[in-house]
Amino acid sequence: MSHANAALTPRARLRLARLVVDRGWTYTAAAKMFLVTPRTAKKWADRYRSEGAAGMSERSSRPHSSPTRTSPQLVRRIVRLRWRHRLGPVQIAGRLAMSASTVHAVLVRCRINRLRHIDRVSSEPVRRYEHPHPGSLMHVDVTKFGNIPDGGGHRFLGRQQGDKNRETTANRTGQRDHRHHPRTGTAFVHTVIDDHSRVAYAEICTDEKATTAIGVLHRAVAWFAEHAVTVERVLSDNGSCYRSHAWRDACTELGITHKRTRPYRPQTNGKIERFHRTLADGWAYTRLYESTQQRNDALPGWLHFYNHHRAHSAIGDQPPISRLTNLPGHHT
Template identity: 65%
Template sequence: MSHANAALTPRHRLRLARLIVDDGWPVAHAATHFNVSWPTARRWADRYAALGRDGMQDRSSRPHRSPTKTPPDVVRKIVHLRWKQRLGPIAIAAKLGLPASTVHAVLVRCRLNRLHHVDKRTGEVVRRYEHDKPGAMIHVDVTKFGNIPDGGGHRFVGRQQGNRNRAATIGAPRSKNREPIIGRAFVHTVIDDHSRVAYAEIHDDETAATAVGVLHRAVSWFSARGVSVERVLSDNGSAYKSHLWRDACQALGIKAKKTRPYRPQTNGKIERFHRTLGEGWAFKRFYASESARRNALPAWLHEYNHHRPHTAIGGRPPISRLTNLPGQYS
């Protein structure tokens, strides 16, 4: 491959070859003129005579035959042990009587040298998908966070003070043992498959009626940004299996899709968003009350959609993948 200080770049190879083939220069004379060896000048002249201008480009130096290459049946055994038993190169080499370096080379060639390339549940190679336009598919799901008692939760103030704050929280209902019931915040989230733009609402339940209301408002929110929703993908939660959800999707002209049971990988974009949501908003900093945390969600969503670079879309913010954006959004 040519480099910055190469004597012969593809353009100069062509000039050299034309002098010899087309203009009849002696090979030794042309080699001296371009400050290269006689065999080098002869090689490029022969290649030009056989292939023309296209023959001046770099070609792969990979040999035509590799007699010592690992046999295909051994490669299959290595891949099988990696997929099904999650063994490393040393363990696989011990089982098969091979050098660990050979096993590692095979795993690199098969893109199995790192286990994050492999689905943890099935052992199969991870298959990623992305719809080709915004709105072609949206993902919906619900994640839960324990409410924060007045004064702060145990994550920041410690278990002992956290229990005191729970007991002192005003308006918290009590169990039959007079223990305070702080409850949970149910965050209903919607992610566009193509752009990763996120929409979220916090509610006190995850019933079908609440999920349908979130869907209607999310579709309107995307519509205001020039995105028409065609499909919605959910898990098999009771809200998404209800007749109310089915009827709402039909009324909106959206095709309802569901993941296979116990296969959260299919809905992986929104599962990964929930992790980001927890790290970046729910548990990022100290909140003195649940209302303070809930009030902070819109600003965090704006940061996520408009400013936070997303690695899956080339380091750009999700909103950059939406077209015809009418103004600024929150």
Template identity: 60%
Template structure:
């Protein structure tokens, strides 16, 4: 185990060092859940330990995903860079940069995801300030409460909004314990990071949107599918809502 953590080598490379067959090394690493380098922390070489809180609301993860706004007519990912640039220049009612090209800005996707059930609450906002993050938290608490979930703890990264006095005071007023990840350890907040990758594939870049508003309008439908219909491996290949009980419209 120490060689795996220190050298980050695979069974074929470790076998000659140990004088045993690569298949034996693989079996040992698999038993210790270190057979994939993704299971090893790149900064420390230590094994990443998976965890899951035992009931909904015990811990929620929060984070923000930053996306470039889509110009009218479609973005470069689908229409190509040349046409995408034309669409960006033609998009009306946008401030200009020093080259007189419009600045489309960014969409900031704020997510609150439950550690136990993987049920997610998401909003698209135009910034990631403390005031905006606090507003999202208030609405998420109400949304989860309507589904029988009382939030006890919230885990965030070390972004400015989550280090602010406003965030701390709001959590105290809501009787929520705020926690932050260790610096340079984003994997501690890995559940929301993984959700954002799923969201990018399933919604943000899933098809050619002809405007930013069209993409934002599509989020509600995709989020409903994710929470109530899409099988999730962490939930035994059932949707996240299956881990909540007695929720109105749970399987609609």
């Protein structure tokens, strides 16, 4: 396929070349007809003489050899400095006595030109994985959001007005700590996300105890079953509710294999951690809520938007629900 600014398409090149070769037109006359230079007309005519119609397609402009290309040994040194020391192109170029633009070109070619492409803990390139079908692995976790005082919180109204609203709410509810400071409480959002499709299920609860987490798991399994998805495994962190015997027995009862992440390694459960950030930006902190109940009421609508309408970059800019075929028995 010719590039966007090409004066001639492959079909027009063939017509031009045939006018010159088969009908005896001059290069100048053919070039004038097709609004190109005589040199261009000669190029396509010569190509037609040697290769025929097949020679009218584009060719790569990459040279057959690149004697001045950076050596593999030097590339390895550049990559090592990038991984181990997080150095930028200018710093690496200073250490290796070479051009910063050359270093940047090597980093782009190796796809580590941005630090976010590298795992900041292990200094290795980020290894992305994806289970083969919906239900093969579910990520489960709990995230916390402070309850909102009557009238709104400090995030949108400022610290002074937010503190006044907290005091007014505490006078109404009587919730204060041992120092008589107002308490608004915490909302525990239990989340379940499918590894393959990124379809999410979430509930707002008052705690993160094992019995609560088990109840959420049962309801999530039923919800996914309504979408023709059978849950096979769940992956959680090492929170107390997920280490309990009750959780283990619940997974066994549901026929689910439970796996836990390595301690102090949240990257293993990174998909749900990233979902929590999206949840915070898109739902919890997206606008002024005048009460906790108002925010709670907005969650189902936002979840529907996330699952059915929000483009997800990790799955080809399609909404998560697009990966559920809903064919009976397809993912069992």
